[in-house]
Amino acid sequence: MENNVLNGAELAILINRFEGIARKMTNTLYRTGRSGVLNRARDFSCCIVTADCQLLATADSLPIHVLVGPDMMAQSMKDFHPDLRRGDAFLHNSPYHGSSHAADHVLLIPVIDDSGKHRFTVLTKAHQADCGNAEPTTYMGTAPDVYAEGALIFPAVRVQENYRTIDDMVRMCEMRIRVPEQWKGDFLAMIGSARIGEQEILRLGSEVGWDKLEAFCGQWFDYSEQRMAARLATLPEGVATASSTHDPIPGTPPEGIRINATVTSRPDEGRVTIDLRDNIDALPCGLNLSEACARSACLIALFNSIGGDIPRNAGSFRRVEILLKKNSVAGIPVHPTSCSVSTTNVADRVTHAVALSIAQFGEGFGTAEFGAFIPPSSAVVSGLDPRTGDPFVNQIFLGCTTGAGTPYEDAWLTYLHVGNGGMCFIDSVELDELYQPILVQERRILPDTEGAGRHIGAPSLLVEFSPVGCDIDVAYCSDGRLNPPRGVHGGGVGGGSNQFRRKKDGATEALPAAATVRIHEGEAIISICCGGGGYGSPLARDPHRVLKDVQDGWVSEQRAREVYGVTLDRSGGLDMDATQSARERAGA
The missing domain is CATH 3.30.450 (Beta-Lactamase)
Known part of the structure; x- marks a missing residue:
């Protein structure tokens, strides 16, 4: 050799x-x-x-x-x-x-x-x-x-x-x-x-x-492995524990699913241990994690926290020990436990708990929480297409923002969810209307829903769509209404999720977090996806970036003034003297 x-x-x-x-x-x-x-x-x-x-x-x-x-x-x-x-x-x-x-x-x-x-x-x-x-x-x-x-x-x-x-x-x-x-x-x-x-x-x-x-x-x-060891050697030594909670749905405890993670950093050895054993047993629902998803979710948080330039393969993984317990909601399921939603909801909460733990090692580490996933804008839609008489089933991807603030930059707006890594594409409205008998009435950013911070989380996205010439079934499993994405190191909470039916008379009706809902012709379903948490104090955000957020319609002038300490003049430009004074009064 x-x-x-x-x-x-x-x-x-x-x-x-x-x-x-x-x-x-x-x-x-x-x-x-x-x-x-x-x-x-x-x-x-x-x-x-x-x-x-x-x-x-x-x-x-x-x-x-x-x-x-x-x-x-x-x-x-x-x-x-x-x-x-x-x-x-x-x-x-x-x-x-x-x-x-x-x-x-x-x-x-x-x-x-x-x-x-x-x-x-x-x-x-x-x-x-x-x-x-x-x-x-x-x-x-x-x-x-x-x-x-x-x-x-x-x-x-x-x-x-x-x-x-x-x-x-x-x-x-x-x-x-x-x-x-x-x-x-x-x-x-x-x-x-x-x-x-x-x-x-x-x-x-x-x-x-x-x-x-x-x-x-x-x-x-x-x-x-050598690259990974060298990077892990830059983490502070210590032990940190954090949690992230999934909203309740049928089959979960009334308070939802709290996911706990403990991260132990040993920089002198160039190693990290991630412990998920302090979690409840598998539940009679589809949110339980497969072993593969539990381990992958931990690694996602780690790689998001240490930089994307480390090769992701079996060699770098040698430096990471992940501890799971058998028959847990967080991994190693026993047949016939359902893992139907294993890639997203609770897996994302594992990633959040690990990232929040790493953030405790100090400024510059970890990330804020990304938004939770599977709102109706990413639902599986099905029915009988009146144009052909044939059945149709497809998962639509009309949009999820969800990106979190990081130590180095603002959120990726179209991230979808943390386990996806931003790799999936968002559907064209026109193509979704072509391939399914639906009409998309609205898709827009909701202002003042970003996780405020030195680096902001993504704002929430609202999508409204309805069937055309038929009824449709919309199946989703939404998370993040009761437990929206949190910020770290002074960062703010991102917008939470929600979903509604718009009735034929225009009135709205709240829908459950996880359901298959039949939307009749003349009705519509409204989906609000989570935003993302912010990283660092909003008072430390570059005022020129705040001005750009206002100009883009993401942040109102009032929020810019009250949350970021940024004042605009009558022409819509920055009033730097008023901004500096406001931030000094706020202790920035």
């Missing part, structure tokens, strides 16, 4: 080759997916793991999908199918065997060299518009167990052999899923994406040599 010691340039070239392969997989799925979840919202991820199930490359992927889980799913594939052969493909969505939730279908393909040796595994993970749940939604927050969900569960089930699809599996899905042609189009797109990855890695192995690629993986992991 001495001849395979790679220099820095070779490491950089090969990781870019692998990430380029992952991007080719991503591009294939984005351009060939049938459902709007894939070809408009881009709710999917592609990655590569080594033959010994270590995460290698995750370019352009959703963090909650890939940080932890691909390794566990690849191991399940090997455990269930020890005799892997070229041409095999496996369908996986079991939250008890390394996946996230039933709605995320995963294609795993082992990359087998000409000698028959397993070299890598490629994974394509795609959220489904419909996965066969008992209700027309992929997020069943009120499901008491996996049987109530009703979705088909595939623990690494073979769906291709010798490159030929096993039609029995396809027929099973077609009989269970409400939009079988749409699902099959997505399934074929996933196969195409994963096969692109397989063929590209086979070509790379022939070009570079398998021994050199194996040596690269080991050295890249070691380099990534």
